[in-house]
Amino acid sequence: NTLEGDLRDAIARCQLEVHYQPFVDALSGERRGFEALVRWRHPTRGLIPPDQFIALAEETGLIVPLGEFVLRRACADAAGWPAELMIAVNLSPIQFKEAELFDMICAALADSGLPPQRLEIEITESVLLERGSENHAFMERLKQLGVELALDDFGTGYSSLSYLTAFPFDKIKIDKSFIRNLTQQPRSSAIISSIVTLARGLDMSVTAEGVETPEEFDRLKALGVNFAQGYLFGRPHPIERILFDAPVKS
Numbered sequence: 001n002t003l004e005g006d007l008r009d010a011i012a013r014c015q016l017e018v019h020y021q022p023f024v025d026a027l028s029g030e031r032r033g034f035e036a037l038v039r040w041r042h043p044t045r046g047l048i049p050p051d052q053f054i055a056l057a058e059e060t061g062l063i064v065p066l067g068e069f070v071l072r073r074a075c076a077d078a079a080g081w082p083a084e085l086m087i088a089v090n091l092s093p094i095q096f097k098e099a100e101l102f103d104m105i106c107a108a109l110a111d112s113g114l115p116p117q118r119l120e121i122e123i124t125e126s127v128l129l130e131r132g133s134e135n136h137a138f139m140e141r142l143k144q145l146g147v148e149l150a151l152d153d154f155g156t157g158y159s160s161l162s163y164l165t166a167f168p169f170d171k172i173k174i175d176k177s178f179i180r181n182l183t184q185q186p187r188s189s190a191i192i193s194s195i196v197t198l199a200r201g202l203d204m205s206v207t208a209e210g211v212e213t214p215e216e217f218d219r220l221k222a223l224g225v226n227f228a229q230g231y232l233f234g235r236p237h238p239i240e241r242i243l244f245d246a247p248v249k250s
């Protein structure tokens with residue numbers, strides 16, 4: 001059994017699971033939505049995290065059916081949540097090569113009944129480098145539909161700031177590597193503070209990822225981030241384990 005064969009089977013047999021991690025409004029501390037994070041429930045190897053199979057899925061093209069599964073599952077689940085909660089879904093750069101991606105997203109929204117305004121698509125900078133103008137047009141179509149766009153893992157890629165201004169992002173997600181040691185390292189604060197200033201100037205909001213301690217959260221609030229996500233507010237969990245303030249419809 002190759003891992004690729006196993007992954008192909010897993011997609012066909014619905015052995016993939018979507019877990020959800022909350023993010024909160026930094027000012028009020030209120031939950032604003034969840035990020036969908038895929039896991040593989042392997043029959044013998046147990047629960048496999050995405051960093052062990054996303055790259056393989058990208059190399060083999062399996063990311064296309066996998067990504068569709070995650071998006072459809074996430075939209076269907078989120079359609080049953082209280083209406084103020086967003087659902088954020090990661091898109092791989094490889095999915096962008098699919099001509100049908102826009103239609104697939106429209107179909108996932110229509111089939112689930114989720115309003116486009118409640119869907120946020122997370123993409124990494126690599127998407128902006130290759131096929132920049134096609135991807136730009138694709139992103140504009142998503143925006144016209146009402147979908148929100150977030151730039152994920154900001155600060156880890158080939159960040160040329162010109163990309164930020166050229167693409168229609170609503171939100172920047174600061175990578176968790178900048179949040180680590182935030183309370184010890186003045187340099188991290190300076191970086192985050194600059195990102196917040198930049199984002200404000202571009203009319204974008206900022207999420208801090210990987211927030212683990214109250215001290216980090218306090219510092220981030222003082223620095224002006226809009227949203228926070230991390231173990232402090234909750235780890236990724238299956239839908240059954242997420243507790244809502246309001247009852248979840250099924």
Ligand code: G
Binds near residue numbers: 236
């Ligand atoms: O879930 P975890 O925190 O271990 O996520 C590890 C990485 O896998 C993250 O970079 C995340 O963006 C990526 N990832 C998780 N779920 C998905 C998914 O559904 N699609 C894609 N393309 N990447 C995902």
Ligand code: G
Binds near residue numbers: 037090236
């Ligand atoms: O899509 P992205 O690369 O941002 O995926 C988020 C990743 O970060 C997932 O692997 C998730 O499990 C992980 N993560 C989420 N919150 C925390 C946190 O507070 N600390 C750490 N170390 N990892 C986190």
Ligand code: MN
Binds near residue numbers: 152
């Ligand atoms: Mn993400």
Ligand code: NA
Binds near residue numbers: 153173175176209
């Ligand atoms: Na990220």
